[in-house]
Amino acid sequence: MSSEKVIIKEDRPTAVQFSEIQIQHNDQELIDTAKKRLRRASTSGSQAIIAYRTLSITVSENQAKGVTKPKRSQKDLAEDLSNVSYHKLSITELEQQYRTSAIRGLGLDQIASRVKEHGKNAISPPPNNWFKKIYDYFFGGFCPLLWIASIICWISWRPLGDPNPSPLNLTLAIILMAVVFIQAFFNAWQDWSTTRVMDSINNMLPTQCLVVRDGKIITIDAAELVPGDVVHLKMGNKVPADLRLIQVSDDLKFDRSVLTGESDPIPGTIEDTDNNVLETHNVAMMGTHVLNGSGIGVVVSTGDNTLMGRIACLSSNNKSTRTTLQIEIFRFVMIIASLAITVGLVCLITWLAWLRRDYPDFLTPSAALVAIISVLVAFVPEGMPVAVTLCLTIIARRMQKNNIVCKVLTTVETLGSVNVLCSDKTGTLTENKMFVSDASIGRETFTSEACNQICSSGSDAELVPQLTLLQLTAALCNGSHFDSETAHLDIRQRVVFGDATDSAILRFAEGMSPAVATVETMRADTEKVFEIPFNSKNKWMLTIVRPLKDTMARSLSSRSSPVTTKDWVLFCKGAPDIILKRCSKILLPDGYEADLTDKRTEALLNIQAKWAHEGKRVLLLTRRVIKAEDTTDNAAGTSSFATWASNMNTDLVVIGMVAIVDPPRPESAETVEVCRRAGVRFFMVTGDFPTTAAAIARQIGIFTTEYPHTIADLDPAKKMEEIPKYVTKSIDIRQAKDIESQSNSTLDHKMDDSSYKSLLLSGSDMITLNDAQWEQVCQYEEIVFARTSPDQKLRIIKEFQKRENVVAMTGDGVNDAPSLKAADIGIAMGGGSDVAMEAADMILLDKFSSIVAAIENGRLVFDNLKKVIIYLLPAGSWSELWPVIVNIYMGGPQTLSSFQMIVICILNDVFPSMSLMMEKPEAGLLSRPPRNPKKDRLVNFNLLLQAYGFIGLMEMLSSMFMFFYYMSEQGIPPSKVFMSFTNLTTDGYMGYTSQQLNEFINVGQSIYYINLIICQWGNALSSRTRRLSFFQANPFFGYNKNWYIFGAMLVSLAIAFIILYIPGIQNVLLTRPVPVKYWFIPFGWAAMIFTLDEIRKLLIRSFPKGPIAKLAW
Structure with missing residues (x-):
């Protein structure tokens, strides 16, 4: 029973032990799991573990070699740690060296000077590798492809374009470089915004600790600790600094896996167990966790001087792994890139094998390279980094609002x-705000209010001694205590240090005063001999006390078992199904103790069952009087005493039970x-x-x-x-207004x-x-x-x-x-x-209900990214691919210029795609089955079918129609355009000069371009929802209001105006103003796209199991 011993150095005063739930790590499966899943938020990671082990070995070797000269450089950290000796000092020597007191802690007058000398107790952030970051900004992701495309455009301008280099090729080269710089800017902005968000999140996390200053136990921020502070540790705490332990309970254990990679609990001791400071057990290291027990330690190092701080300097280059979301985005990019490279290679092979031989004047090497580069660049989702950045920023803000x-x-x-x-x-x-609602003595039950009234008024004099004994058991076998600074407040408002269960019982005991006295007085009138805190394995708590006054001895007595000041009283409280097996007698309401017969046991179990059925937690309170002649001479801090105490925890007398309510x-x-x-x-x-x-x-x-x-x-x-x-079935969503009201x-x-x-x-x-x-x-x-x-x-x-x-x-x-x-x-x-x-x-x-918002945001991220992709692909790849196919395989002009393709991707479509990330959750988002990560991908066949085969097909066909309709009105029918190759730009073709023909093509390209921009309006309004009608989730007002989308559409149109109507840009980029009537026709196409998609959604809602619903994205 060594795990129940309390080690207390005999020349030091004892303090109140903490009572907490204990965690056992004996299961090998649990240990293996802990080894595999080290804390994901740790800044040190596996490199910290390697660094720790390397340091430990080096320190031991140095000590064996007798290295004594301290070196302060970082590379000589091992030699520096070899000379640390605070773990070898006695408690008195430790107090002298750090000018502190184990009892009173530091004086307030000492704090300011130590803060000035040692600074805040915080680890400095790792230095930024700016060179690597800048390199990633400009050469990460698709940037290499854009750099190659830009270089080829430069070469196409000169020397391949000589003797008449095309300014359009130069412009394309510059624009492609600009795209790289724009992406680099957004990547940098994302890094900055993410750092800012995470800093604010870290500031929200509570990091406080209990310290002794000027003889008082107070709570302060861990960052305010200074060397010499006396810190109280209890189970569940994260160690706030490097501490030299001066008082420990025998079940005190630390989890050092964050440093060592091993989950075997490390026991805490007062004496050093190893010359190596990294291996000794009397040092609690910053960042480790208290698994069991309680203890007190003196701060010996803070901030960067702690072991965690020093190792952080050695382990600051960890590589992060991709999250599920990042993997999905990368998969999407790779799909599009593969398509782009495949189409580009096919076009290049076609030009080399056919066009270059049969039509050498149709596409010069310079023009062919630019056409192929246009395809590659058009396929790259330039708007995605911006959209993802905005998405994560929006989610961060939403999550913070929901705490x-x-x-x-x-x-x-x-x-x-x-x-x-x-x-x-x-x-x-539940609220974790527990209170005792009922109590029992024998077969009689009372509400807590009735107990208070009987003890305060003495209305039932015969029952008062028994209730007093119940009160004393609740007060003395208890690991919590009141904050003395709140003593003037009502019992319900006073601050209690301890777990919720003990706190509830403590308030119950205090509320029964003045039957004997306050809980503080009761504890002052007794000496705590020994204690085993409550733990999840035993499910009970044990305390042994000795009364110091005759009045307290009488209060602890029953009619059958008198107590003197020489006797000890063992109290045990815990789960009835566990402790009843250790009981042999029961205290009756008349004050006498009787044998715990089967009938009396059944009566207790019936009371327990009744309370449990009402949702109340039931604890059994028991005791045993240990006469003076039966006490042990073993010191309380020895293992033999712990074994004796455990053996005495039998033949208990049931004092009563209490029912604790924890409201949901x-x-x-x-x-x-x-x-x-x-x-x-x-x-x-x-x-x-x-x-x-x-x-x-x-x-x-x-x-x-x-x-x-x-x-x-x-x-x-x-x-x-x-x-x-178990099968999760799909939901039949017919109308948004019906979703919440469905049975x-x-x-x-x-x-x-x-x-x-x-x-x-x-x-x-x-x-x-x-x-x-x-x-x-x-x-x-x-x-x-x-x-x-x-x-x-x-x-x-x-x-x-x-x-x-x-x-x-x-x-x-x-x-x-x-x-x-x-x-x-x-x-x-x-x-x-x-x-x-x-x-x-x-x-x-804050509230547990925030988890609903978290689940909703998790689904919203995925949904909105799908909407962005649905919006970007039709105009950004599909409708840009076909002009090149028409140009290369059908011998016609390129109906959309390479420059216009790039402008659509990096300017026109970016702002509407950003507005789609602002969309709120659709009605029914939380009525859908969860996503299966192995089957439901960000980009799948259904999504590509919607983007290419439905929206993209309509946009491409309508834009092609607009181009050829314009050419027909100029007297050049489609039959004269297809397979014309070089004829279309030759003087005299169809009675036009070469300059006129080129002008027709430039205007036609501008019409194709503006038609795509306006058709994307219909796409943007359709892509806002996956199932619901536009009118069920209208963007004008109500829950789904999103005015950003209209602003984004106008910005996209304004960009088109600039591209088409600014004379300087027209001359360089060969764009032309669009005739008035060709401005109005595209709105009809946009309305058609919008209407057909509304019909598609209606069919999905009306026939959720139909073929259209099965093909829905």
């Missing part, structure tokens, strides 16, 4: 794919309902008693049946192929076999499950996992992931950290432990 913190912004898209959400109960689904958050029920409607199965994973967990689950809608299945309904012999799989039967996502509805499992049940039973478990729609341990929570996550589910896990405690790291996306509550927030990918700083 959601994403450590890596692009992980929000993962939430759009989540189909299983496992949530902790306490502090997540007001938004929890609605959150569960919305998640279920969104196709996300919502499960509860808690450590509470099954009946209590089931009651809360019914209150908030996780359970919709009165009698859920249990392990008895899981057939261990059932064959895998006989188990029906649950319409919106529920049901399984093929309705018998798999609700399931209640306990941790003991999960131990016995085989693979067939786990397969059955994973098909249930509503599940509550109760009485779970940390390794069982991890097992739950893994089982659902094995069946290709995307799992999100929410939690706020230390016990949740392993499962938060193992989940596809871990979500911590802002008021939770530092360990949980460190392990999570996302943090909810």
